[in-house]
Amino acid sequence: MSIVSGRLSGFSxxxxxxxxxxxxxxxxxxxxxxxxxxxxxxxVSGMAGVPPGSAEAVPEAYRWAYSEASGTSFAAxxxxxxxxxxxxxxxxxxxxxxxxxLQSTATPMVSRNRAEAGAxxxxxxxxxxxxxxxxxxxxxxxxxxxxxxxxxxxxGPMVAFSGTVPPGGHADLALPSDAAALSMTASIAxxxxxxxxxxxxxxxxxxxxxxxxxxxxxGIFGTTEGVTLYQPAxxxxxxxxxxxxxxxxxxxxxxxxxxxxxxxxIGDLGGLSFLDRAIAMRALDALAITARPCVxxxxxxxxxxDDDGVAPPAECFNGxxxxxxxxxxxxxxxxxxxxxxxxPAQTFGxxxxxHPAYLYVESVAGxxxxxxxxxxxxxxxxxxxxxxxxxxxxxxRAVEALGLGSEAATWSGDLDVTDExxxxxxxEGHAAIALSLxxxxxxxTASGEALRPGQAITRLEAAHAAVAMMDRAR
Numbered sequence: 001m002s003i004v005s006g007r008l009s010g011f012s013x014x015x016x017x018x019x020x021x022x023x024x025x026x027x028x029x030x031x032x033x034x035x036x037x038x039x040x041x042x043x044v045s046g047m048a049g050v051p052p053g054s055a056e057a058v059p060e061a062y063r064w065a066y067s068e069a070s071g072t073s074f075a076a077x078x079x080x081x082x083x084x085x086x087x088x089x090x091x092x093x094x095x096x097x098x099x100x101x102l103q104s105t106a107t108p109m110v111s112r113n114r115a116e117a118g119a120x121x122x123x124x125x126x127x128x129x130x131x132x133x134x135x136x137x138x139x140x141x142x143x144x145x146x147x148x149x150x151x152x153x154x155x156g157p158m159v160a161f162s163g164t165v166p167p168g169g170h171a172d173l174a175l176p177s178d179a180a181a182l183s184m185t186a187s188i189a190x191x192x193x194x195x196x197x198x199x200x201x202x203x204x205x206x207x208x209x210x211x212x213x214x215x216x217x218x219g220i221f222g223t224t225e226g227v228t229l230y231q232p233a234x235x236x237x238x239x240x241x242x243x244x245x246x247x248x249x250x251x252x253x254x255x256x257x258x259x260x261x262x263x264x265x266i267g268d269l270g271g272l273s274f275l276d277r278a279i280a281m282r283a284l285d286a287l288a289i290t291a292r293p294c295v296x297x298x299x300x301x302x303x304x305x306d307d308d309g310v311a312p313p314a315e316c317f318n319g320x321x322x323x324x325x326x327x328x329x330x331x332x333x334x335x336x337x338x339x340x341x342x343x344p345a346q347t348f349g350x351x352x353x354x355h356p357a358y359l360y361v362e363s364v365a366g367x368x369x370x371x372x373x374x375x376x377x378x379x380x381x382x383x384x385x386x387x388x389x390x391x392x393x394x395x396x397r398a399v400e401a402l403g404l405g406s407e408a409a410t411w412s413g414d415l416d417v418t419d420e421x422x423x424x425x426x427x428e429g430h431a432a433i434a435l436s437l438x439x440x441x442x443x444x445t446a447s448g449e450a451l452r453p454g455q456a457i458t459r460l461e462a463a464h465a466a467v468a469m470m471d472r473a474r
Contacts, residue, residue, distance in 0.1 A: 008112055010211065013072060014228060015115035024118040025099065026106045030075030034058065037067035082124045089131045104139030105130050107339045110286035111470040113183060113230045123339050125370075136342045137353060151261040151285055153182070162253040163240065165197060170241035171252075177235040181258040182285060186238055187226035188254035195250050196243040199225040201236050209236065213243065231282060231470075232258075266291050268316045276460055280317050283463035286470060288334040289327065291315035319460030326357035326385035328394060329375055331462055333360045335469035336401035341368040348383040357385055364401070374401045392453035394462065395434035396427055398469055408433050418448040427453075438468035 009031045015023035058066045083098055093101075103119035105126035130138040163171040175184070188199050198213035209232075212225035229236070240252055261281050263269055269277050283289045294316040323331075332338065340363050346352050347366040355361070361383050362368070364375040375397045378384035399408050411429030414420075423431055431451060434440040441464070442449035457465075 008109070008116060009070070011071065012075075012116070023115045026079075026102060026119045026122055027109065027117050028075040028078040028122040030072055030078075031070040032068055033070065033074040034066055034068050035074070036065055079122055082122060082127055085124070085128050086131045089128060093131070101127055101130050101138075105340070107337055108334065109337060110288065110334050111231070111337070111473045116228075116230060121337070121339070126340060133344065136344070137359070138340065138342060151263045151281065154260045154262050156258045156260065158255045158257050160253070160255045162251070165240055165242055165246060165250045165252065167246040167249065170239055173238040173240075175236050175238060175256060178232070178258055178260070181232055182261050182282075183228060183230050183259045184232045184236070184256060185226065185228045186254060186256035187224060188240055188252045189224045190250055190252040191223065193223065193250070195223075195246060197223075197225060197250065197252060198241050198243055199227055199254075200239040200241070201227055201229055201232075202239055203236060204234060215243075261285050263291075266315050266317050267294060268318065272317075272319060272460070276319065276463075279467050280319065280460065280463045282470075283331075283335075283466045284317070286334055286466070288331045288466035288470070289317075289459060289463055290330075292318050292321070294318075317459065319458060319463070321459050322388040322456040323394070323459050323462040324385065325375075325378070325383065325387045325389055326351070326355075326361065327459070328389045328397065328462070329357055329360040329364045329383075329385075331466050332374055332397055332401045333363045335466040335473070336374075336398070337473050338363055338374070338401060339370055341366060341370055343368050347381075348377055349381045351383045351385055355385065361385065364397075371401065371403065388456040389462075390453065391440060391451070391455050391457045391461070392423060392427055392431060394457050394465060395440045395453075396430040398439045398465055399430045399433050402469060402472055404433055405430075415451070416449065417442055417451045418445060419450050419453065423451070423453050434465075437472055439465040 008027065012027065012030070013024060015021075079102070082102070086098060086101065087093055102122065105123050106119040106121055107123050108120040109117040110120075126138055130136060161173055163173065165171045175186075178184075186199065186201070188197065190197060196215065198211065200208055200212075201210040203209055210227040210229050212227045214225065238254075238256070242250065261284075263281060263284060266284070269280060272280060280289075284291065292315065294314060333340070340359055342359065342362050343366050346358070347362060351358055351361045365373050365377050365383060378387060396408075399405060408429030409426075411432050413432060415423075415428060415432055415435070420428070431440065431453070435442070435451075440451065441461075442451055444450075
């Protein structure tokens with residue numbers, strides 16, 4: 001499967017959305033790859049020569065022998081090269097061992113469905129380290145990301161539609177917003193002909209989100225197209241347009257379907273507003289936030305049931321509760337899709353390898369964290385996993401985790417909030433970027449909008465931040 005700049009390529013193969021059996025194993029770079037090219041094949045599967053902007057990667061005297069191309073065929077050699085290094089380190093590995101190690105050391109692409117990205121990004125360092133040092137506990141992502149998503153999938157009805165593409169034009173179909181949707185699929189078909197239609201999904205500004213445009217050469221490759229969109233958080237438009245100019249109107253028919261999630265075992269989601277519930281479920285589905293054990297006031301007459309005889313739920317979202325530092329570490333790793341980086345020995349005395357947050361803490365604060373110490377410890381050898389997190393602290397950590405720290409450092413302007421003076425020095429740019437991305441929001445007061453930077457961030461506010469980060473990472 002192919003990625004470019006950390007995002008899934010449009011041509012990358014997909015499995016069956018929200019179905020656990022058919023999916024890619026993992027993803028690797030496969031778009032705009034520069035490699036050697038036979039003179040006789042120059043321009044056949046890619047551009048002839050090296051395009052401007054990339055030429056500095058190849059000495060000028062040799063650029064004639066290189067070209068740039070894209071495809072899953074260019075992702076496969078990246079994986080093969082990592083496998084070769086793994087076998088060099090341990091020649092006794094069998095194919096099952098290799099696949100397990102590649103999956104367990106991959107970085108989850110939580111902004112995408114498992115059917116699209118499998119275990120996530122290929123991580124060459126982690127895979128080779130896991131081979132050389134089997135004692136390190138790589139593999140924490142696999143049981144959680146692939147096997148323990150506890151929400152139920154609810155498949156909506158197939159909604160049929162039909163229309164006509166006029167010569168020289170296109171047909172649009174507006175689909176309403178569904179904040180709770182995990183995925184949306186749409187497909188079209190038309191009668192056998194030499195005409196070829198494309199199906200696109202556009203956002204409210206007309207930007208293309210997805211496209212299906214296979215070539216119906218000579219009318220024998222099927223008169224159908226289909227697209228899948230993961231987490232379509234806003235209203236979208238389906239656009240059906242001809243690949244080539246139509247000589248006559250072309251009728252088509254199709255259907256679309258959405259999939260939502262339900263978490264019946266989490267007892268307090270029903271008390272949230274529709275939008276907050278949808279946001280909470282997206283964060284839960286990505287495992288950026290997990291449920292907590294409920295704290296219940298039990299009847300003296302029964303230790304196992306409330307006064308009405310109904311057993312209380314075992315887990316709660318607890319949206320009003322404060323986000324803890326261990327939970328923030330998990331959120332940053334998952335929502336920003338940070339690679340797992342485990343040292344030979346634990347870094348913090350209060351977060352041993354047996355701690356549920358060990359992987360996440362080490363990946364954001366340990367000495368091997370590969371985007372710097374995104375969330376430093378609370379003190380020497382101390383992380384303080386049970387401490388709370390201020391709103392501005394999460395904003396700073398989120399912006400750094402997304403790789404936007406340099407933009408924050410050079411930002412200048414006015415935040416237009418009443419409590420800007422309460423921001424710690426040097427965090428104004430982080431706050432501005434966090435506000436622009438929706439990681440933080442302001443609160444209206446009598447004197448204007450307030451940021452409340454020093455307040456402890458709640459789990460519901462953190463869920464909104466996680467979803468905003470995932471949308472940015474897509």
